[in-house]
Amino acid sequence: MTIGETVWSSGPWPFRFVPLIGTNQDIVLAALFPDGVVFEQMDPASADIRTLHAEEAAIVVNAVESRQREFAAGRLCARRALARLGSPVAALLVESDRRPRWPYGTVGSISHTEGFCGVAATNLAIVIGIGFDVEPRAALPLDVWPTVLSDAEHQSLHAMPDRDRGVYARLAFSAKEAFYKCYRSTGGGWLDFHDIEIRFSAAPGEMTAEVLARKRLWNRAPSVLGAFAISSQFIFTAFTMIER
Numbered sequence: 401m402t403i404g405e406t407v408w409s410s411g412p413w414p415f416r417f418v419p420l421i422g423t424n425q426d427i428v429l430a431a432l433f434p435d436g437v438v439f440e441q442m443d444p445a446s447a448d449i450r451t452l453h454a455e456e457a458a459i460v461v462n463a464v465e466s467r468q469r470e471f472a473a474g475r476l477c478a479r480r481a482l483a484r485l486g487s488p489v490a491a492l493l494v495e496s497d498r499r500p501r502w503p504y505g506t507v508g509s510i511s512h513t514e515g516f517c518g519v520a521a522t523n524l525a526i527v528i529g530i531g532f533d534v535e536p537r538a539a540l541p542l543d544v545w546p547t548v549l550s551d552a553e554h555q556s557l558h559a560m561p562d563r564d565r566g567v568y569a570r571l572a573f574s575a576k577e578a579f580y581k582c583y584r585s586t587g588g589g590w591l592d593f594h595d596i597e598i599r600f601s602a603a604p605g606e607m608t609a610e611v612l613a614r615k616r617l618w619n620r621a622p623s624v625l626g627a628f629a630i631s632s633q634f635i636f637t638a639f640t641m642i643e644r
């Protein structure tokens with residue numbers, strides 16, 4: 401796939417740098433997913449909470465306004481994505497684990513942070529699971545590293561220049577969140593950060609998540625290919641699982 405004006409880095413962990421201009425970012429975000437997955441995005445600050453359906457509004461009725469806006473942004477983007485798939489939905493409610501209850505035959509993933517909300521969705525005939533995550537492009541605080549990173553991931557980071565380490569630590573964090581969402585959407589259960597390991601491949605913007613031994617009861621695909629991109633403001637990560 402052509403990635404427009406994307407620039408590739410030359411560090412030990414190659415990444416896609418996404419220049420934030422016009423539709424180029426849309427092209428790069430779409431390239432994180434296989435054909436047939438639709439992607440919608442908006443700034444949560446511009447989401448109007450009055451667009452929520454009554455049942456959706458009831459879910460965040462006691463939340464602070466910023467949470468209501470990000471929730472509304474996710475619902476708006478999801479509605480647009482589902483309409484493009486020919487699966488319009490009145491209200492997108494939630495499962496008991498807070499996952500959206502996607503309409504029959506579809507699956508998707510929502511993520512938001514300050515300044516960005518994105519939703520990827522598709523038909524279950526195309527993938528069996530999908531996960532998307534966005535994080536600000538900022539270093540992961542050092543005190544969180546032991547909670548998030550395995551020894552092997554730590555070692556990879558120490559092989560990198562000092563200035564890149566914190567952002568790559570957050571990239572690994574984001575990848576685990578995206579993988580978790582993908583895993584849950586296929587019917588998988590709880591995962592701890594230390595249940596999976598992220599490996600960045602030689603191909604720019606590609607990575608794998610490996611489910612470690614003690615969770616091997618989940619045998620659908622112990623190693624799953626994912627994709628990531630880093631812009632001047634954000635880190636984007638995505639996993640999609642396709643039945644083989």
Ligand SMILES: CC(C)(COP(=O)(O)OP(=O)(O)OC[C@H]1O[C@@H](n2cnc3c(N)ncnc32)[C@H](O)[C@@H]1OP(=O)(O)O)[C@@H](O)C(=O)NCCC(=O)NCCS
Pocket residue numbers: 470471474497498499500509510511512513532533534576577579580581582584585591592593596
């Ligand atoms: C689900 C979770 C990963 C969300 O990540 P986050 O960075 O806090 O927030 P994001 O904005 O990226 O994603 C939030 C969206 O994820 C979706 N979501 C919530 N729970 C979910 C779940 N169990 N499975 C899939 N998607 C879920 C929702 O759509 C939610 O947005 P909404 O409430 O506005 O609809 C996180 O809250 C969580 O539950 N983590 C526990 C498990 C974990 O992190 N394990 C370690 C990683 S392996």
